[in-house]
Amino acid sequence: MQRREFLTKSSLVLGSSLLPLPVLLQAKSAQSAAVLPVKAGDWPALRQLFALSYDYIHLATFLLASHPKPVAEAIERHRHAFDVNPADYWHQHFMTIEGDIANTAAQYMGGRGEQIALTDSTTMGLAMVYSGLQLRPGDEILQTVHDHYSTDLSLQLRAERTGAKVRQVALYDKPAEVSVDQVVSRLKAAINAATKVVAVTWVHSSTGVKLPVRAIADMLAELNKQRDEADHILFCVDGVHGFGIEDVDVTTLGCDFFIAGTHKWLFGPRGTGVIWGSDKGWASCKAVIPSFSRSYDVWLGGSTQDQVPVGAHMTPGGFHSFEHRWALPEAFQLHLQLGxxxxxxxxxxxxxxxxxxxxxxxxxxxxxxxxxxxxxxxxxxxxxxxxxxxxxxxxxxxxxxxxxxxxxxxxxxxxxxxxxxxxxxxxxxxxxxxx
Ligand SMILES: Cc1ncc(COP(=O)(O)O)c(C=O)c1O
Missing domain, CATH: 3.90.1150.10 (Aspartate Aminotransferase, domain 1)
Incomplete structure (x- = not known):
């Protein structure tokens, strides 16, 4: 089966009837295990799911996840199927699996699956958004002095490439004494008529401060009321260190982009991440890396761009370490199961x-x-x-x-x-x- 044949069939179901039995049997292995071995809030049982050494107390696991058993098993299942028959396994799943992963992500984080792009890391997500945002000459991006290297450099590189203006503001001086009012008022005071993007980090890995994202969004919404729609300020959040901790639906935070790696607090496969964008956010952002979604079929002439979900279009293409990306639903399911x-x-x-x-x-x-x-x-x-x-x-x-x-x-x-x-x-x- 070649890509064109698959792309021109309207669904995988149609395509699968043409496949030989061994391929159909393998196809089952892409589905996640129905029963996961841990109950809501059972922390000792959760600890048992990790290969993490008991020789140490681990207080830096957020840097890069150790894979819990359901994730490790899913990776192994996909890896084996790819090793046995890479072409068939990929052809069997590529049309639908990333949409299914985005839908599972939406169940966990909120929003709609089609608003979610899959990435390899927070850094990749930040770079894609900050490279792709449409700005006019003279427009400015306002970020903070508390952001991670990955935000700073994504914006700096954008500025070097396009001449975009980037400015930084300090939201607090003494992190232990920070307050909601201080953060919101300092940010508001730093915004001027040229500011079209506000870029912040939800939880600062520099100080541990968690920003009041909703209060910032409310302030920005007030400012946007006084602007023409074309001049609205977009609100972008590096959410990686609240994601997998805070019990929120990201669509209620009031931001336009929420960017996070899933290989930290969420225990997802190493080399995975997500971008959620509001409809307004995605409308202002152009893809930087060609996706291997149905956008390929637009190129082939079989579809039009409006038929491609924006999240799929914004998901960087090329072949990936699919065994990791495809095992991401197990991490979301584990978190949903824990509660x-x-x-x-x-x-x-x-x-x-x-x-x-x-x-x-x-x-x-x-x-x-x-x-x-x-x-x-x-x-x-x-x-x-x-x-x-x-x-x-x-x-x-x-x-x-x-x-x-x-x-x-x-x-x-x-x-x-x-x-x-x-x-x-x-x-x-x-x-x-x-x-
Ligand atoms: C706030 C923040 N953003 C982004 C990153 C980079 O994350 P990733 O490794 O997923 O690219 C880090 C690293 O830990 C971080 O602390």
């Missing part, structure tokens, strides 16, 4: 315990706010007069894996997650006291 509200409650509980404990330790300066409304899954701090990397090394020697923030001003960082428990937090705090 989004349970996940949020548990991660905040462990982070609050960590912050309360750190407050009691002489020599600790806590930089992450105590309030759960202004923080999420990471706790940033200074210890005595030690460099952050020295705290990381000293803790590693005690069997505890933490990280330092990869920013010019670097802090030590604990990131308690679903694979940790209360006892591990107490052990960690006790170990820090002896550093």
């Amino acid at each position: 989004k509200a349970n996940v949020q409650q548990r991660i905040h509980q462990l982070n609050s315990q960590t912050k309360q404990g750190l407050q009691q330790i002489k020599g600790v300066t806590l930089h992450t706010p105590m309030a759960p409304e202004l923080s999420s899954g990471m706790v940033c701090f200074d210890y005595k007069d030690m460099a952050a990397d020295d705290v990381v090394k000293a803790m590693h020697a005690k069997g505890i894996i933490i990280s330092s923030t990869p920013y010019r001003q670097s802090y030590a960082r604990f990131a308690p997650s679903l694979i940790n428990n209360e006892q591990e937090i107490e052990q960690t705090l006790a170990a820090l006291r002896t550093v």
